Amino acid sequence: MEHSAxxxxxxxxxxxxxKAAMSADASLAARGDVRAFERLYREHVAxxxxxxxxxxxxxxxxxxxxxxxxxxxxxxxxxxGEAAFGTWLHRIAINVALTRRAQLGRxxxxxxxxxxxxxxxETKPRHGDLSMDFERAIERLPDxxxxxxxxxxxxxxxxxxxxxLLEVATGTSKAQLHRARMILRRHLGREWESHE
Amino acid sequence: xxxxxxxxxxxxxxxxxATAEHAExxxxxxxxxxxxxxxxxLRQVALRARALPNAGPAAxxxxxxxxxxxxxxxxxxxxxxFELPSHFHFTLPQxxxxxxxxxxxxxxxxxxxxxxxxAPLAPARGGVSGISRVTGPTATLTPxxxxxxxxxxxxxxxxxxxxxxxxxxxxxxxxxxxxxxxAIAELENTLAAHRAELDTSTVRIVEQNLAIIDRAIxxxxxxxxxxxxxxxxxxxxxxxxxxxxxLLRRTTALAAAQG
Amino acid sequence: MSMLAAAVVAAVTAAGHLDTTLTVKTGxxxxxxxxxxxxxxxxxxxxxxxxxADFGGRxxxxxxxxxxxxxxxxxxxxxxxxxxxxxxxxxxxxxxxxSGPFTDVDVVGSRGDVKVETVKGDVSVNGxxxxxxxxxxxxxxxxxxxxxxxxxxxxxxxxxxxHIMGQLTTESVNGDQVMDDVQLDALESSSVSGDLWFNGALxxxxxxxxxxxxxxxxxxxxxxxxAVISVSTFSGEFNSDFDVTFTGTNxxxxxxxxxxxxxxxxxxxSFSGNIRLLKSGAVxxxxxRLRGQSGQxxxxxxxxxxxxxxxxxxxxxxxxxxxxxxxxxx
Numbered sequence: 076m077e078h079s080a081x082x083x084x085x086x087x088x089x090x091x092x093x094k095a096a097m098s099a100d101a102s103l104a105a106r107g108d109v110r111a112f113e114r115l116y117r118e119h120v121a122x123x124x125x126x127x128x129x130x131x132x133x134x135x136x137x138x139x140x141x142x143x144x145x146x147x148x149x150x151x152x153x154x155x156g157e158a159a160f161g162t163w164l165h166r167i168a169i170n171v172a173l174t175r176r177a178q179l180g181r182x183x184x185x186x187x188x189x190x191x192x193x194x195x196x197e198t199k200p201r202h203g204d205l206s207m208d209f210e211r212a213i214e215r216l217p218d219x220x221x222x223x224x225x226x227x228x229x230x231x232x233x234x235x236x237x238x239x240l241l242e243v244a245t246g247t248s249k250a251q252l253h254r255a256r257m258i259l260r261r262h263l264g265r266e267w268e269s270h271e
Numbered sequence: 272x273x274x275x276x277x278x279x280x281x282x283x284x285x286x287x288x289a290t291a292e293h294a295e296x297x298x299x300x301x302x303x304x305x306x307x308x309x310x311x312x313l314r315q316v317a318l319r320a321r322a323l324p325n326a327g328p329a330a331x332x333x334x335x336x337x338x339x340x341x342x343x344x345x346x347x348x349x350x351x352x353f354e355l356p357s358h359f360h361f362t363l364p365q366x367x368x369x370x371x372x373x374x375x376x377x378x379x380x381x382x383x384x385x386x387x388x389x390a391p392l393a394p395a396r397g398g399v400s401g402i403s404r405v406t407g408p409t410a411t412l413t414p415x416x417x418x419x420x421x422x423x424x425x426x427x428x429x430x431x432x433x434x435x436x437x438x439x440x441x442x443x444x445x446x447x448x449x450x451x452x453x454a455i456a457e458l459e460n461t462l463a464a465h466r467a468e469l470d471t472s473t474v475r476i477v478e479q480n481l482a483i484i485d486r487a488i489x490x491x492x493x494x495x496x497x498x499x500x501x502x503x504x505x506x507x508x509x510x511x512x513x514x515x516x517x518l519l520r521r522t523t524a525l526a527a528a529q530g
Numbered sequence: 531m532s533m534l535a536a537a538v539v540a541a542v543t544a545a546g547h548l549d550t551t552l553t554v555k556t557g558x559x560x561x562x563x564x565x566x567x568x569x570x571x572x573x574x575x576x577x578x579x580x581x582x583a584d585f586g587g588r589x590x591x592x593x594x595x596x597x598x599x600x601x602x603x604x605x606x607x608x609x610x611x612x613x614x615x616x617x618x619x620x621x622x623x624x625x626x627x628x629s630g631p632f633t634d635v636d637v638v639g640s641r642g643d644v645k646v647e648t649v650k651g652d653v654s655v656n657g658x659x660x661x662x663x664x665x666x667x668x669x670x671x672x673x674x675x676x677x678x679x680x681x682x683x684x685x686x687x688x689x690x691x692x693h694i695m696g697q698l699t700t701e702s703v704n705g706d707q708v709m710d711d712v713q714l715d716a717l718e719s720s721s722v723s724g725d726l727w728f729n730g731a732l733x734x735x736x737x738x739x740x741x742x743x744x745x746x747x748x749x750x751x752x753x754x755x756x757a758v759i760s761v762s763t764f765s766g767e768f769n770s771d772f773d774v775t776f777t778g779t780n781x782x783x784x785x786x787x788x789x790x791x792x793x794x795x796x797x798x799x800s801f802s803g804n805i806r807l808l809k810s811g812a813v814x815x816x817x818x819r820l821r822g823q824s825g826q827x828x829x830x831x832x833x834x835x836x837x838x839x840x841x842x843x844x845x846x847x848x849x850x851x852x853x854x855x856x857x858x859x860x
Contacts, residue, residue: 109337109340112340113333113337116332116333117333120327120328120332121325121326121327122325124325124326124327124328125323125324125325125326125327136328137328137330138475139471140328140332141332141335141336141339141475142471142472142475143471144332144336145336145339145340145471145474146467146471148336148340149340149463149466149467150467171471174470174471175470175471175472209319210323228316228317228320228321229320229321229323234287242588242608249281249282249287250278252281253278253280253281253282253313256281256312256313256316256317257309257313259316260309260312260313260315260316263312263315263316263319470631470650472650472668473631473649473650473667473668476667476668476685476686477667477685479686479704480685480686480703480704480722483704483722483723484703484722487722487723487743487744487801490743490801490802491764494765494801498783501783501784502784503762503764503783503784503799504764504783507741507743507762507799507801510720510741511722511743514701514703514720514722517701518685518703521667522667525631525649525667
């Protein structure tokens with residue numbers, strides 16, 4: 076079931092430019108050109124896959140990324156170039172991720188915001204690849220904080236937009252963001268020592 | 272340890288505090304080392320987030336995507352109004368005896384029901400939408416497809432086969448007809464139009480299972496081509512084709528119900 | 531029916547809890563519609579229905595009693611409903627119908643009709659008497675202690691049955707089916723690539739048809755079985771723990787034989803899977819294996835309702851075994 080709130084978004088900040096012209100590949104793909112679609116896939120898969128990994132899980136990211144591209148192909152017929160292809164694709168990805176989250180919501184343990192969960196998070200950063208450690212720390216955030224952090228700090232949505240997507244009050248979004256950042260600061264790297 | 276201001280630090284960082292509050296927090300930062308340190312950490316987190324690299328999946332997903340979109344026609348075409356070809360008939364008593372019933376659904380699709388027992392299987396289950404409901408008259412049709420005697424199986428010893436061979440042959444002959452293909456095509460078309468209404472994991476599961484059934488149909492067809500007189504193979508192929516129709520019908524009903 | 535003439539609406543704007551009980555008259559039915567979450571039903575002797583629900587924000591639960599049916603619905607105030615978990619207690623005589631795409635359903639203690647329709651949800655019913663129809667696409671179905679006209683259908687999940695009487699139809703595409711300790715008048719069991727396992731009494735005028743494309747079929751027979759059996763396969767193997775003498779074969783991979791005095795008709799067909807006729811010692815081995823897979827016992831009589839659940843959300847499709855080249859040994 077499509078997440079209807081997404082359709083209300085009209086502006087999405089982010090690195091993609093806001094130019095309305097359709098890229099040649101998007102235009103070709105919309106008319107059924109599979110090779111053009113493959114080029115679009117290669118151009119955007121890293122970003123979509125990372126988004127899925129951060130919003131859902133590492134285990135499911137590959138599978139859900141496939142779903143996103145298949146869904147994009149199906150909907151390309153209705154893509155009119157009103158936004159850059161990457162932006163349009165990104166909306167689809169967010170939509171898929173949120174719908175999946177809504178379905179999985181019935182597994183109550185996934186929505187665990189229990190303070191004890193926070194205690195289980197590592198307080199000392201591991202040695203090694205610092206950005207991997209940071210990514211893993213994001214994956215271990217409590218669900219609500221993680222969604223907001225990914226959408227705000229990584230993907231660049233505003234709290235108003237996030238409130239609309241996640242169906243929470245703007246204040247809740249701000250509180251969750253702050254909470255996520257406060258947890259994650261312990262995983263910045265060796266130069267930041269844990270104070271716990 | 273936290274004070275009144277520590278919870279507002281993120282808002283301050285993002286420039287979301289009202290002017291007066293912003294000024295107050297700024298004054299507070301001059302005197303509170305802990306808040307200043309926290310603010311710095313938060314800034315680093317936000318910067319790190321912005322700079323996170325994107326990584327694609329370990330394996331190339333394109334082959335799987337390509338397979339899936341190949342199965343997903345984005346064509347939209349109007350099917351010609353469905354009419355049974357004039358040569359394609361069964362008499363009702365023969366149909367019942369053979370355990371085969373053809374039912375017209377909404378006057379357009381054909382839902383093939385195969386059943387070996389004397390009592391026919393219940394037709395399309397009442398699903399979550401009206402698509403599965405049978406409307407229109409049950410067809411009464413007269414066959415002139417009679418299997419040649421050579422195709423009758425010969426038993427080594429006199430025990431009747433579990434299947435009705437004549438009916439099986441006649442029916443799979445009918446299944447090679449445009450009849451079945453048209454029913455499948457219409458269902459696939461409806462499904463394609465509504466596919467986006469289904470959640471993606473259900474779409475994936477349905478596609479996987481359609482692929483399983485298609486493989487089974489293909490294997491059964493090839494086996495039948497090698498042994499065209501086998502009543503079992505006729506019936507088995509018919510059952511797999513029915514399974515495909517049923518899966519498509521059910522999925523289409525689901526998609527339409529969730530739309 | 532309850533004194534309420536109009537719909538009872540529980541409108542909540544924040545996460546909430548509902549707990550209300552309505553009286554019902556004998557013969558009334560219950561219909562529950564829930565988009566996502568769980569519906570857990572148990573029974574009591576009172577002529578009343580208790581509906582307790584936990585739900586998140588922006589969802590409401592409506593109870594709508596009509597003279598014949600009590601309808602319970604989850605509705606979203608904006609768009610789709612959120613997750614709702616229901617705990618319902620109803621009279622054991624009451625017929626119930628539950629539907630919803632992402633809802634797990636379990637019903638314990640019913641002595642009436644049970645119908646469930648879901649897409650991505652598991653269904654577990656312990657009890658039921660009359661018309662039982664359980665449909666899911668991705669989920670597993672577990673049924674125990676039931677009697678009547680039973681139809682089960684799943685696409686990608688497993689079907690596990692125990693202590694069933696009546697007429698049974700089971701269909702799966704990619705799921706296995708286990709039918710343990712059943713006493714059926716008639717059976718139609720079919721799958722495309724799932725295995726079928728049957729251990730049950732065979733009635734003298736009964737007809738039992740198990741068919742699959744590439745799934746294996748195992749049938750456990752009593753020690754001195756009486757049955758007329760036909761076996762059909764294209765490239766699978768047939769093995770029997772019992773001595774069999776073929777009474778008929780039509781030269782096209784169908785074989786018939788009779789065990790004991792004949793009577794019940796057993797038709798086993800698998801295009802490329804293996805078909806086995808087993809002695810009763812096989813039952814314990816299967817039950818042990820099922821316990822090992824799930825950590826829980828195979829379904830027992832009504833007091834212990836847990837079904838074996840294999841936790842696969844997207845079960846990899848079983849690759850059909852390529853058919854062996856046709857041989858003409860028959």
